Amino acid sequence: MRDAVLITGISGNLGRSLTKLLHREERVMGIDRRPFAGKPKDLEVHQLDIRKKKVEDVFRRGEVKALIHMGIIHDPRLPATEHHSFNVLGTKAVLEYAAKHGVNKVVVLSSTAVYGPSPDNDNFLTEDAPLLGSSRFPEIRDLVEIDMYAQQYLWKHPEVETVILRPVHIVGPTVKNAPSNYLRLQRPWVLAGFDPMVQLIHEDDACRAMIAALKPGVRGVYNVVGPGELPLSAVMRELDRQPIAVPHFLARPLLDKLFQWRVASFPSPELDHLQFLCTVDGARAEKELGFRPLSTLRETIRSVLGEAPARVRQRPASPDEQGAA
Amino acid sequence: MFFSSASKPASTALVRYEPEPKRGLFGRLRGALEKWTFSQGGPDLEARLARLVAPQNEYGVDPFGLDLDFAKAAVAPVLWLYKSYFRVQTHGVQKVPQGPLLLVANHSGQLPLDAAMIGVSMLLEAEPPRVCRAMVEKWAPTLPYIAPFFARIGQVVGTPENCRRLLAAGETIMVFPEGVRGLNKPWEKRYRLQEFGLGFMRLALETRAPIVPVGVVGAEEQAVQLFDFKAAAKLIGFPALPITPTLLPLPLPVKYHLWFGDPMRFSGSPEDEDHELDKKVREVKAAVQALINRGLEERQGVFF
Numbered sequence: 001m002r003d004a005v006l007i008t009g010i011s012g013n014l015g016r017s018l019t020k021l022l023h024r025e026e027r028v029m030g031i032d033r034r035p036f037a038g039k040p041k042d043l044e045v046h047q048l049d050i051r052k053k054k055v056e057d058v059f060r061r062g063e064v065k066a067l068i069h070m071g072i073i074h075d076p077r078l079p080a081t082e083h084h085s086f087n088v089l090g091t092k093a094v095l096e097y098a099a100k101h102g103v104n105k106v107v108v109l110s111s112t113a114v115y116g117p118s119p120d121n122d123n124f125l126t127e128d129a130p131l132l133g134s135s136r137f138p139e140i141r142d143l144v145e146i147d148m149y150a151q152q153y154l155w156k157h158p159e160v161e162t163v164i165l166r167p168v169h170i171v172g173p174t175v176k177n178a179p180s181n182y183l184r185l186q187r188p189w190v191l192a193g194f195d196p197m198v199q200l201i202h203e204d205d206a207c208r209a210m211i212a213a214l215k216p217g218v219r220g221v222y223n224v225v226g227p228g229e230l231p232l233s234a235v236m237r238e239l240d241r242q243p244i245a246v247p248h249f250l251a252r253p254l255l256d257k258l259f260q261w262r263v264a265s266f267p268s269p270e271l272d273h274l275q276f277l278c279t280v281d282g283a284r285a286e287k288e289l290g291f292r293p294l295s296t297l298r299e300t301i302r303s304v305l306g307e308a309p310a311r312v313r314q315r316p317a318s319p320d321e322q323g324a325a
Numbered sequence: 326m327f328f329s330s331a332s333k334p335a336s337t338a339l340v341r342y343e344p345e346p347k348r349g350l351f352g353r354l355r356g357a358l359e360k361w362t363f364s365q366g367g368p369d370l371e372a373r374l375a376r377l378v379a380p381q382n383e384y385g386v387d388p389f390g391l392d393l394d395f396a397k398a399a400v401a402p403v404l405w406l407y408k409s410y411f412r413v414q415t416h417g418v419q420k421v422p423q424g425p426l427l428l429v430a431n432h433s434g435q436l437p438l439d440a441a442m443i444g445v446s447m448l449l450e451a452e453p454p455r456v457c458r459a460m461v462e463k464w465a466p467t468l469p470y471i472a473p474f475f476a477r478i479g480q481v482v483g484t485p486e487n488c489r490r491l492l493a494a495g496e497t498i499m500v501f502p503e504g505v506r507g508l509n510k511p512w513e514k515r516y517r518l519q520e521f522g523l524g525f526m527r528l529a530l531e532t533r534a535p536i537v538p539v540g541v542v543g544a545e546e547q548a549v550q551l552f553d554f555k556a557a558a559k560l561i562g563f564p565a566l567p568i569t570p571t572l573l574p575l576p577l578p579v580k581y582h583l584w585f586g587d588p589m590r591f592s593g594s595p596e597d598e599d600h601e602l603d604k605k606v607r608e609v610k611a612a613v614q615a616l617i618n619r620g621l622e623e624r625q626g627v628f629f
Contacts, residue, residue, distance in 0.1 A: 119466035122486040123389055193469025197390045197476070231473070234384040248469065276466060297382060 002102070004029045005214065006064045008050055008094055009071030011036045013174040018068070018207040019043065026214075029064065031055060031094075032071065050090035059101040066105035066214055067098045072146065074177060076259075076267045080139060087142040091149060099157045107163045107213045110147040112199075112223060113140060114166065117278035123197070124281035127166070127221045137269035154219060163213040163289075167224040168280060169273075172203030173306040178270060183239060183304045189255075192245035194275045195233045201226030202300045205293040212289040222289060225282030227297045232274060238301045248275060358398035365404050366449075373454040389458075389491075391479035396456065399478050400445065406438065407445040410578050411543065416620070417585040418450045425492040425534040426588070427525055428457065428499045429609055431518055431617060432507035434544035435567045435574035439581075443499055443539060446583055451497075458491055459499040464562065485524060492532040500525045502606070509553060509565035515545040516617055521610050523602045530595040530602075536609055538586035540616025546627045547576035579627055584616040 005022060009015050010030025019028055023043065030036065030045040039045055048055055050071050058064070071090060073083045091108070098106050115125050116133035131148065134141035147164060154162040169179035179200070182188055201209075201224065209224040236243050246254065251271055258264035272278075285291045295303065363371055374397060379387045386392045407413045421428075430443060440459045447457040460483025466472045481487045483500075491498055501507060502521035510519060529536050550567040558566035567574050589612065591605050 120463050120482070120484070122484045122490075123481060124486070124490060126486070191469070193472070195473035195476075197386070197388075228382050229388055229390075230382065230384040230386055231390060231476075234386070238384075297384070 002062055002065045003027050004044075004063045005066045005068060006031065006058065006103075007068045007070070008032070008090075009069075010045060012070070013172075013176060014170065014203055014206065015070060017172070017174060017203050018070075018210060021204065021207050022211055029058070031058060049086075050094055051086065055094065056097050056101075059097040059103070062101065064098070064101070064103050066107070067094065067103050068107045068109070068210055068214075069094055070109035070210075072109065072143070074143075076139060076178075076265075080142075084142045088145050088149070091146045095150070095153050099153075099160055103160065105161045105163070105214055105216075106150075106153070107165065107210055108146070108150040109210065110143065110150065110164055110166045111170075112166050112168050112278055112280050114144050114147045115278055115280070117196070117272040117276040119276050121277045121279075123277060123279060125223070125279070126281050127223055127284060129280075136272055137267075139267060139269070151221065154221075161217070161219040163219055164221045165209055165213060165224050165285075166222065166280070167206045167209060168199035168201050168226060170203055170206045171200050171300065172303045175203050178266060179273075180304050181265065182270075183235065183241075183301075186241065188236070188241055188243050189246050189251065189271075189274070190232065190236070190243040191248045191251055191271060191274045194248065195231045196273075196275065196277050197229045197279055198232050198235060198273075199225050199229045199279050200235070200300050201293060202295040202303050205295055205300070208294065209285065209289065209291045212285075212291040215289060218288055220284075220288070222285040222291075223280040223282045224285050224291065225280060225293075226300050227293045227295060229279055230297065235301055238298065239305065355395070355398045358401040359394075361401040362397055362404055365401070365408060370449065373449065376454055377448075377456060379456075386477075387479075389479065389481055389487075390473075390476035391456065392477040393456075395477040396479060399474070400448070403441045403445055407442055407449070407581075411438075411442060411547075411576075411581040413442050413446065413581040413583060415446050415450050415583045415585065418446060418583070419452065420585050420587055421447070421451045421497075421537055422535060422588055423453060425495045425532060426497055427492075427529055427534055427536045428497065428539050429525060429536050429613060430499065430501055430539035431516075431541055431613055432501035432503045432505075433510070433515070433541065434576065435509060435548040435550055435569065436576060437501075437508060438547065438576060439541045439544040440499060440501070442544075442581055443541070443583060447497060455497050457497045457499050460488060462505070462564065464564070467562075485528060488525075488528050489532060492528065492534045498534075502610075505564040509550065509567050511553070512549045512551075516542075516621060518610055518614055518617075521606050523599060523606055526591070526602045526606050526609070527595045529591055530593055530597075533590075535588040535590050537588050538609055538612035538616060540584040540586070540613055540620050541581065542584065542617060542620035542624060543579045543581040543627070546579045548574035550574070577628075580624070580629055582620045582624060584620045586612050586616050 004027045006029045008031045011032035011034040022028055031048050033049045036045045046058055072087050114131045114133045115129050131144050134144045150164045171180045252268045255268040259267055379393045444457045447455050456479045459480050461480045465475055502525055503519040506519040548569045552568050554566040554568050
């Protein structure tokens with residue numbers, strides 16, 4: 001029976017969050033080259049590299065009704081050839097199998113990083129904005145390529161409902177991506193004299209957006225935003241961080257060296273996110289997917305500390321919060 | 326609506342604004358500046374500022390990054406320039422309508438203080454009081470400290486999309502179609518309008534927002550440009566580096582006059598060719614020039 005939702009990259013932290021939310025309503029299957037630790041019995045996970053021929057067998061059985069593709073590597077330490085091959089060739093392979101074997105829905109997880117932070121940016125980029133993310137950050141060109149390829153696929157296969165999601169920085173208690181790791185630093189760098197507006201989305205809300213994209217009838221490209229935008233400095237205050245202000249002209253060469261010596265884990269082009277705007281308009285997703293984030297701005301920011309939203313688990317107010325109230 | 330002025334009882338708004346603890350050097354400076362703002366304006370200003378209501382989130386900013394409390398502190402020195410230094414006099418400010426609109430003004434004086442003065446006039450004298458958004462140059466976001474300062478006081482990079490979005494939200498936009506051509510022009514070209522860009526007309530047609538022409542008289546004399554040190558400007562990435570008798574373009578205490586014209590409404594397609602738009606732009610340009618000419622005729626002197 002064609003009733004399963006297939007998730008690539010299911011063993012990652014975001015994949016696990018998505019599975020947790022989705023498996024109550026849908027039959028979930030997964031592909032990942034990593035094992036799924038603590039896998040529930042009813043969850044079918046194929047431990048495979050998405051570039052392998054055997055992946056097609058999963059589609060051949062004709063059980064997959066929808067594909068959520070988020071098996072994309074973001075590790076800046078991996079050689080460019082490796083993540084380029086995995087990301088681009090892997091994406092092409094699974095998307096082709098989906099079209100060939102009658103999958104009706106394909107959801108591709110891209111990100112707003114494909115637009116790239118820039119001083120020329122509109123305050124709210126719409127989905128038609130050019131994808132210039134790799135012009136200042138060549139190492140992410142595979143991410144831009146995936147997005148472009150998925151757009152091409154959207155036109156080439158009218159029979160498949162293709163949805164490309166471009167969420168803002170995903171943060172949360174379990175994800176270990178660049179923005180979450182950055183916000184977990186006690187003394188993160190900021191660029192002296194810069195304080196751009198930023199948008200964050202809770203990992204669970206990002207997963208809800210992917211689930212909303214499964215809705216029959218929708219196809220297209222959607223920015224996915226969280227509960228609002230605020231200055232980076234306000235995020236730092238909320239998390240009680242003591243940021244180190246580094247002049248922007250020193251920060252790049254310095255971080256290049258630190259990254260090279262493995263003292264820092266962020267490549268220097270990421271600094272653009274601390275300097276310029278890369279904020280987007282999420283109105284289309286709200287209107288057409290009916291997507292709205294559930295976490296508040298405060299819950300979203302604080303989620304990197306591992307705190308669950310108050311409506312799930314009541315957190316006792318700390319003394320200083322009581323004082324403020 | 327990103328920003329609107331509602332007739333909220335002054336008392337409650339002022340309670341919200343009452344001192345949150347100001348920490349550190351910056352916090353104390355902000356506190357002092359806020360006091361300065363209110364001491365200059367008196368109860369009347371307090372009531373007007375209380376009528377500004379921005380859709381702030383729990384972190385005190387609107388979606389474009391405007392922080393009203395910050396802006397109230399930051400406006401203090403500008404208010405002093407407006408009231409005590411340039412002694413700005415407005416003419417016809419009551420013609421400025423409510424709702425989305427474009428203020429189109431001449432640009433002059435080497436430093437964009439004319440923009441600040443028009444901004445304060447909208448805060449102090451327009452009905453309803455409002456925070457006017459100037460469309461800033463694209464190099465502003467690359468300038469440390471300036472970039473966040475502009476954002477917190479509600480200034481936005483002048484992309485067409487930003488402008489469209491703000492007009493759709495009913496905001497007042499300030500446009501200088503001459504750009505730096507007007508701002509940094511030499512003394513012999515004073516009060517002669519430079520070439521106007523067409524972008525503002527496309528946006529006015531698209532959003533059906535009225536245009537209010539504004540003639541600024543006085544700013545030309547605040548700093549006389551002897552020459553433009555273009556090579557040095559290029560080196561540091563500035564659009565111009567005017568050299569004045571005081572070397573840096575420090576403004577002299579000239580008297581400012583802001584002349585507001587009648588709102589102009591245009592119809593037609595925003596997709597028209599440039600020469601079609603140019604006709605309409607020339608109408609606006611002529612209106613601004615007429616306001617300037619009248620202001621020059623009627624003023625008694627440059628400094629008083």
